[in-house]
Amino acid sequence: MTPTERQMRTFASLRKIVATLRGPDGCPWDRAQSHRSLRHHMAEEASEAIDAIDEDDAGGLKEELGDLLLQILLHTQIAEEAREFRLGDVIESIAEKLVRRHPHVFATAVAETPDAVIEQWEDLKRKERNGASALTGIPSALPALAHAQTVQRRAGKAGFEWESEEQAWQALAEELAELRAATTPEGRRAEAGDVLFAFANVARFLDVEAEEALRATSRRFGRLFRDVEVLASEKSVDLREADLETKLAMWEEAKKRNLKQKV
Numbered sequence: 001m002t003p004t005e006r007q008m009r010t011f012a013s014l015r016k017i018v019a020t021l022r023g024p025d026g027c028p029w030d031r032a033q034s035h036r037s038l039r040h041h042m043a044e045e046a047s048e049a050i051d052a053i054d055e056d057d058a059g060g061l062k063e064e065l066g067d068l069l070l071q072i073l074l075h076t077q078i079a080e081e082a083r084e085f086r087l088g089d090v091i092e093s094i095a096e097k098l099v100r101r102h103p104h105v106f107a108t109a110v111a112e113t114p115d116a117v118i119e120q121w122e123d124l125k126r127k128e129r130n131g132a133s134a135l136t137g138i139p140s141a142l143p144a145l146a147h148a149q150t151v152q153r154r155a156g157k158a159g160f161e162w163e164s165e166e167q168a169w170q171a172l173a174e175e176l177a178e179l180r181a182a183t184t185p186e187g188r189r190a191e192a193g194d195v196l197f198a199f200a201n202v203a204r205f206l207d208v209e210a211e212e213a214l215r216a217t218s219r220r221f222g223r224l225f226r227d228v229e230v231l232a233s234e235k236s237v238d239l240r241e242a243d244l245e246t247k248l249a250m251w252e253e254a255k256k257r258n259l260k261q262k263v
Contacts, residue, residue, distance in 0.1 A: 015087070018073045022081065035075055042071045043141065054215070099125070122157055134158035146198040146211040156204075165205040172198040227254035 006085040009011040021030040045067040052060035076087045101124055103109035104117065111117045129136050134154045142150060154159065154203045162168045175198040179191035232239050239247060 018077050022077050045071055143211050145200050148197050149204050152201050168205045170200045172202050224254045
């Protein structure tokens with residue numbers, strides 16, 4: 001039976017829809033899924049939600065959050081069928097963690113600034129690790145630059161840190177020199193990784209999220225390159241055959257067009 005429009009707005013109805021899709025008379029595709037088969041869908045939906053946030057697209061964000069919620073409910077339904085855990089366990093887990101990590105709200109601790117809250121949060125996480133490495137629990141599936149900065153942040157809070165921003169800059173310069181001097185594919189790969197890691201550390205000292213910065217630049221490049229493609233078409237220019245001066249001129253023209261569109 002198709003839910004009514006009113007029912008469509010309730011969490012209970014959504015859970016029932018997901019259970020029906022997984023049921024004996026449900027959808028063959030949904031019934032065939034597992035935690036592992038859905039893994040890339042979770043990553044994709046999270047990325048699309050991030051894109052909507054970056055584009056200030058409230059309508060898009062609403063839709064992508066729904067897609068993310070579907071992934072959560074699918075995984076929960078699969079777990080319930082396998083008697084691994086139930087939705088109540090998921091809710092209890094995050095509720096308990098929020099209360100435990102916010103003693104300044106739910107207990108008697110004091111943290112009156114965002115920085116104080118972060119310091120308290122990290123201290124509580126350290127105690128929860130109970131002697132395990134400071135790097136314990138960092139998701140390996142994080143994008144590379146985000147993963148690098150998370151590793152550096154954790155190591156820094158554990159006391160393993162450059163003493164100044166200038167030292168971080170010097171380390172980056174040294175890694176760039178080593179990359180230029182590398183002569184083998186293996187050496188270049190290793191040194192390129194060292195350069196990116198050192199750059200991520202400099203960005204961290206500058207309070208810049210390297211992953212977000214690179215994504216923003218990539219999006220900006222994409223918009224400008226599409227404008228260059230339009231210009232090339234208008235001017236009957238083949239970018240593969242044009243000289244560098246011509247391409248740079250079109251790039252500057254594309255930047256001017258882009259600025260006019262923003263005004």
